[in-house]
Amino acid sequence: DTGVSQDPRHKITKRGQNVTFRCDPISEHNRLYWYRQTLGQGPEFLTYFQNEAQLEKSRLLSDRFSAERPKGSFSTLEIQRTEQGDSAMYLCASSFPGRGARNIQYFGAGTRLSVL
């Protein structure tokens, strides 16, 4: 068990550029979550996958954001035409399904995005 891995750890980009982040969950975890954390705030839910199916998206996830989990393993989060307001820490978490909401999420170290 190597934990949830996120890449890159830091990303600096210019406004208007596209960026892509990767998350490798703990093996055999079929649930995967993306959260966004801005400075001084708690993480906010962005989207949820069960296996390869994206089952829920937050209204925070504008049409510039897209997430995939093509084979039910790793996931990518892409932001197109980045804006300064996208600067944040993007956290990925995975879990093995418990009963309904009774699942324990394990978090990666996050990708810190800075948009200049």
Added chain:
Amino acid sequence: AQSVTQPDIHITVSEGASLELRCNYSYGATPYLFWYVQSPGQGLQLLLKYFSGDTLVQGIKGFEAEFKRSQSSFNLRKPSVHWSDAAEYFCAVAALSGNTGKLIFGQGTTLQVKP
């Protein structure tokens, strides 16, 4: 809508002193509650959770939390704080809508430990 409130944004305690971090949630049914800790530049580590049963739950690193339904609270405690406990602490509740288990977090409490 469900929400979590951590009334204390910043707390400073002396090393060896006791600690209590407050958390209040708004939810009708029995909530699934969590406390996570985040060190600078790191992800979140689970300290403890409450699903059901005994309302006093034990976690890692000597932390415990007590679920009080009457007060809608899930406060985190530690009898003797160590300098390594300095970090940011988040209380969270699992949202039941959609049955995804997504977490709703409080704003966080930053703990500073004085030598």
